[in-house]
Amino acid sequence: MKKLFLTLLLVLISIQLYVPFQLIRSKERILKKGQEFRFLTRPIDPADPFQGRYVRLQFRNDFITQGTNSVHSLKRGTQIYAHLKEDEQGFACFYDWSNKPPADRAYLKTRYERNRRSFRIQDGVTNRISEIQIDLPFDRFYMDEAKAPRAERLAATAARTTNCWAAVRIYEGNAAIEEVYAEGKPLSELAAEKR
Amino acid sequence: MRRVSGKQVQWLKRELPILENEGILSSEKSREISTYYTEQTASGIHWAVLVFSVLGSLLIGSGIILLFAHNWEELSQSTRAVLSFCPLLIGAGLSAFALLKNRGTAFRESAGIFHSLAVGASIALIGQTYHIPGNMPGFMLTWALLILPLTVLFSATGPLLIYLALICGWCGAAQQNYGQATAFWLLLLPALGKVSAMVRVRRNDPDTLVSLFGFLSCLTISLGIVFERTVPGLWIIAYSALLAAAALFGILFYEDEDGFSNPLKTFGIIGIAILTYLFTWSDMWREIGWNYIRFGWHHKPWGVGFDTAITFALLLVWILAAVKAFRRHSLETLTLAVFPIIGTLGFVLSSGYGKTGYLISSLIFNAFMFYLGLMYIVLGCRNTRLRQLNGGMAVLSLLLVTRFFDQDFGFLARGLVFISLGTCFLVVNLIMSNRKKRLGIR
Incomplete structure (x- = not known):
């Protein structure tokens, strides 16, 4: 009986080890093989009771401006594939979406949030644009508990005058944050500087 | 083997010679009783030992979570990833040891609690290392499912109580994030099975009683959420x-x-x-x-x-x-x-x-x-x-x-009613205490 219990315990421990191992493996794969994109962001600093302090990232481009597909069939939380490219300034932006992963372009596996409308002025004319908001699956950047609040302050100041962005690697639709930059420096480096 | 508290056995052994001298018990019967309580019964759990060992493992487990939550940026990502496995490996080692060597209830409970907390700590740490976005219901569900077999394998209450707390927490998080938590009833089934088995086999054991309290608390809170x-x-x-x-x-x-x-x-x-x-x-x-x-x-x-x-x-x-x-x-x-x-x-x-x-x-x-x-x-x-x-x-x-x-009502009427109620409480308690004393009830 004891042998049986011990065998079952070993099986359980193997499963318990496999789950975190698989998490690491998938993230390492994205970091090694993924294409790098820069997402413009604005940081906020909250805390998680289990994982510690992090900088919450509020992305400027978390919507798809226009799409060729109809949004009528979409419900909140539906999984979609957002197609992305780099804009003129080299930052990531979404330009279309599909229900299946596209074969010939970069895409992010994400979820549909809601429809929204925004106004853009172009050549003195105000245009009403329909957009769909998506959920970006990389909104946390964990930091040292002492550095995180300082990093958030510095990056928020930096975001007002210069660009603050997150370097994100994307591979087969899955994403992993590599680093967050403000004033052209990694956030941890910026927070460590004495000012 | 029956469980009888060590204190009660000691008291009985002090009483036996007195009963022998009074002629109520023969020396042979007295010896038989003494042998029975020495050989055929095991001493019950010492509550202080149990409480402190459970509290100790809870504090150490939570301390480890907080220690890693500090986020040691000085360490590389890969070092932190490897370190994330440490609490889980220690917990697993303790559980295996507790299963192999019977070191008593206190050790079993501590190992079970530490192992259960270590599972959550490891997943949380990897989430931190790789900046995995917050998904509280997903995290709690993974944690709960990974420790669920521990509640069956171990004859300990700690993992079961942690499992119940997790599914209760999952219920709230899932209701908030997904708008429904109907799967709670499926998650509750294994706990119901475990508690029912405990009630059938050893219903008066302290761990069964504690598990029942935990189960009922979880069910009552979650019912309102679900x-x-x-x-x-x-x-x-x-x-x-x-x-x-x-x-x-x-x-x-x-x-x-x-x-x-x-x-x-x-x-x-x-x-x-x-x-x-x-x-x-x-x-x-x-x-x-x-x-x-x-x-x-x-x-x-x-x-x-x-x-x-x-x-x-x-x-x-x-x-x-x-x-x-x-x-x-x-x-x-x-x-x-x-x-x-x-x-x-x-x-x-x-x-x-x-x-x-x-x-x-x-x-x-x-x-x-x-x-x-x-x-x-x-x-x-x-x-x-x-x-x-x-x-x-x-x-x-x-x-x-x-x-x-x-x-x-006016102040006078309220005052009189309060005094009457208070007097009733005191008088009835006094009468009852005297009656109990007279009847020899403790």
């Missing part, structure tokens, strides 16, 4: 059935035991007293029933059917408990069994007769609370049980004091 609240007030019937069934099963399984020794009955009666008190307010009965079904984006269309199904399932459990416990023909059993019927009557009256219905329902519950208090005072006096007596007086006093403030 309920879609599409039909306002249906929860009144569901909770009445749940608490009455708990109390009746307590009477069935633990008979005359009460307090901590009968968690089902204690939990049920306290719950019934709280609900009864809430229902004495007419506001509780306003705008309930099928005429006030809620619509809107946060109320699911299937909510009506779902809530009704849960209520019917709980009513079935209550009927089962009532039928089984009814054999005892006691006043207490009858009162507890009738509670959901009164709750349903209040629901029907309030949903069908508007203002008159609210008023009648609250009056019925005022009368029921008065009766409940009175019944426990009578039972306490009859059975010479101070706990029952004081419980009854507390219920009665709460009702009288509340209604007293509710109605606009």
